[in-house]
Structure formats: structure tokens, C-alpha cells
Amino acid sequence: MKKIVVLTGAGISAESGIQTFRDADGLWEGYDVMEVASPQGFINNPKLVLDFYNQRRKQLLNVLPNNAHYALTALEKHFETTIITQNIDDLHERAGSSTVIHLHGELLKARSTKTSRIGSPEIIDWKKDMKLGDKCINGHQLRPHIVWFGEAVPLLDKAIEITQDAAILIIIGTSMQVYPAASLVNFVKNETPIYFIDPRPNITKNAFNNLNIIEKTAVEGLPELVAQLIKTY
Template sequence: MKKKKLVVLSGAGISAESGISTFRDSNGLWENHRVEDVASPGGFARNPDLVFQFYNLRRQQLNSVKPNDAHTILADLEAYFDVQIITQNVDDLHERAGSTKIIHLHGELLKAKPINSETSIIEWKEDLNLGDLDQNGIQLRPHIDWFGEMVPEMDRAMEICAEADLLIIIGTSMQVYPAAGLINYVPKNCEIFVIDPNLETKFTEEKKCYKTTATDGMRRLLPVLMAKK
């Protein structure tokens, strides 16, 4: 029997429980830096050393943490559903938990690309600095889609959402575009579940909303999903 398609939209909240910084604080800064300075093409042009240092620290932090129960439960659900994860996160915790179908909307921290290409992406798990070049002698940069840049995976994400039987929104307020617009592409009969400790939602069916952490929410949601497989 064909498995139901379970689409997951995940954000910083799911990784926060593993110890990953959610980057943007209430004051709008990322680790005490202006977003424009560390997450924009202009910031990279002005001070590439600062940008490299910022992402090197993020990469080091990522290497020190592990997936949590929310990541693991989502991976385990692949035995029962056709699970497709669309994440705004740049970490690899979904992969390390065992999920196999993942779209990273905003790039990946453990990858790099030459400054003149969006497609020549390579694995990069160590520090990245000025002078690190690709095989053609072109300077490498983090494989992160910065503010003001295109989001190449959006079209594929929209197609996946359009085929969803079930949708889980976890660890994201769905207020940052273009990712927030993905909910508009799910079918009308798609059942939507929201897990967010700071839940301020437009969803009206309370039984589908879990105002709690990602790990607690997935533990509570698991038996509900298993009844729908």
C-alpha cells in the first residue's frame, strides 16, 4: 500500500533543544552581529574575515551537539510514511538522526561553494577562510543563502507541499518569507499539525496545535500520526 506523504516544515526551534543557537535574538542580532554584516552579500564584500569567522564558530558548535528526540522521531516515521522534510535550518541534525529526504531552504553549514557559482557545491566540515579555493582556483564561501539572495530550493519545496497528506510545522513561527508562504501550497484536505512553544497561530483546531517544545510535541503527536498511517 502506498504510504501517505508526510511533509515537515522545520525551523530553528527543533535544533535549539540540541544546543544550536537560534541565531536571531529578540534584539535582531545574530550572536551580537547585525544580520546585514554576517548574512548578506554586502556584508561578505565589506568584511569577509568576519563572515568566515562567524560561520566557522557555527560549524564548530554544530560538531559538538547531537540530534534530539524530535529529530529521531521524524526519522523513525519514515517506516510508516513518505516523509519529506523542508527545513530552514542549515545544520545536519535531521540527516544525523536518519532522515533521508531533506531540503535545506537556506543552504547547509557543512558545505561550501565558489563565489561565482550556485551549483558547484562541495562538502566542507572544517574552518573556511580567505584563500580556500575550489579546484578552479576560485575563492570559496559558505553554502548559505543570505538575505537578498535567491532561494533555489523553493520551487521543489512548493511541489512537495502540494502533494502533502499531512503537514507538521515544528520549531518555526512561519513568519519569515519565502518559507512562510509554503503553507499556501498544501492541499485543502491536508491535515496540519503545529508544534511551537510560543504558539500564536491562525489555525483554529486546537487539537492540532501543540504549545510546547519540539521534543515534547513530537512525543505527543507520534501516537496521533500512527493512527493515520
């Protein structure tokens, strides 16, 4: 079965009503990203950070997957499909995708602020508000399971390994400006077809080998591409 890797970013979730991307002025929904998405920000004002993610969590629980998410579920029925996402929402999973790698963490999970004796923090499901005083089983404060600016991306090596094996690469909903996620495209084989779906693409046709640019939104372009791939392969 042909292996397809899909890189997704905020654009696919935005069409469900989630504005998860960082604006050009360095603000995330009106907040300085370093105040709410960095280890130092959490140290300086943990209540502000927890409240920020509590609002994002409430928003997430009130939106639904869109047709682009469901198109990837259909793709999985015909190809070995792995989604590597920069998004922290669970819309891919809710739409039915079974193999999703969250490079930047998951909003509906929490982890301890301290690592365990084996070197990895306990990660638990978390759908309610998180407050100061909410602790892990070892008595340490919980924090959102999010990869903040300045932190390592634990799943990056796994994502690179999967991308290297891709027979087809689809990029959707991401400007390819956020690193290290944006570097993944450099790991595909030269002959691998790349499909870039964006209504206002910021790359040119000769940016990569075998690059196909689809100037449409995720909801418009992805179902069409999936239907084409199923028919072709």
C-alpha cells in the same frame, strides 16, 4: 504510502543547543545579521563572515540530534516523509532522516563565489575552518553554502511542489515569520490536516483549515504526535 511534509525551523535545533534563530533586535548571536548573512556583508568584511560561520560550524560538530529529530526518523518508517527545513545544520540527517530539503543552505558545505560555465557553483563538503585563500578547483574563493539575505532560494520551487502533494503537514520549531519559507503553508490543499507544534504558538486555531495546535516543545510534542499518526493511519 501517505505523504507527510514536515517544515522545521530553529526551535527543533535549539533543543540540541544550537541557537540559530535571529533575535527580535535583528542580531544573530550578537552580530548584525546583515554583516554576517548578506552578500554585501561578505564583500565588506569576508574575514568576519568566514569567522562567524567557522564558530557556528564548530558548535554544530559538538551537539547531537534530539528526540524530536529521532521522532521524524521513526515517522519515515511508516510514511513517505519529506523534511523541508530552514535550518542549516545536519541534525536531521545525523538522526537518520533520508529526504531533507535545506531551503537556506547547509553549514557543512562550501561553494565557489563564482558560478561555473553551466551556471551552478561547485558545492563541496566542508567541516573545517574556512579561511581567505581557500579556493575552489577553478581558483575562486570559497564561501559558506548558505542562502544569505537578498539571495534567491534555489530549492523553493521544489519545496512548493512537494508541499502541494502533502496529505499531512507538520510545522515545528518555526514562528512562520521568515519568508519565503513561511509561505509554504499556503500551498497545501484545503483538506490537508496541519499540525503546528510550538510551546508559545503565535497563530490561532482559525488561521488555516484543519489546523491542530500542539502547545509543547519539539522534544515533547513531536514524539507524541508521531506515535498518534502511526496509530491512526
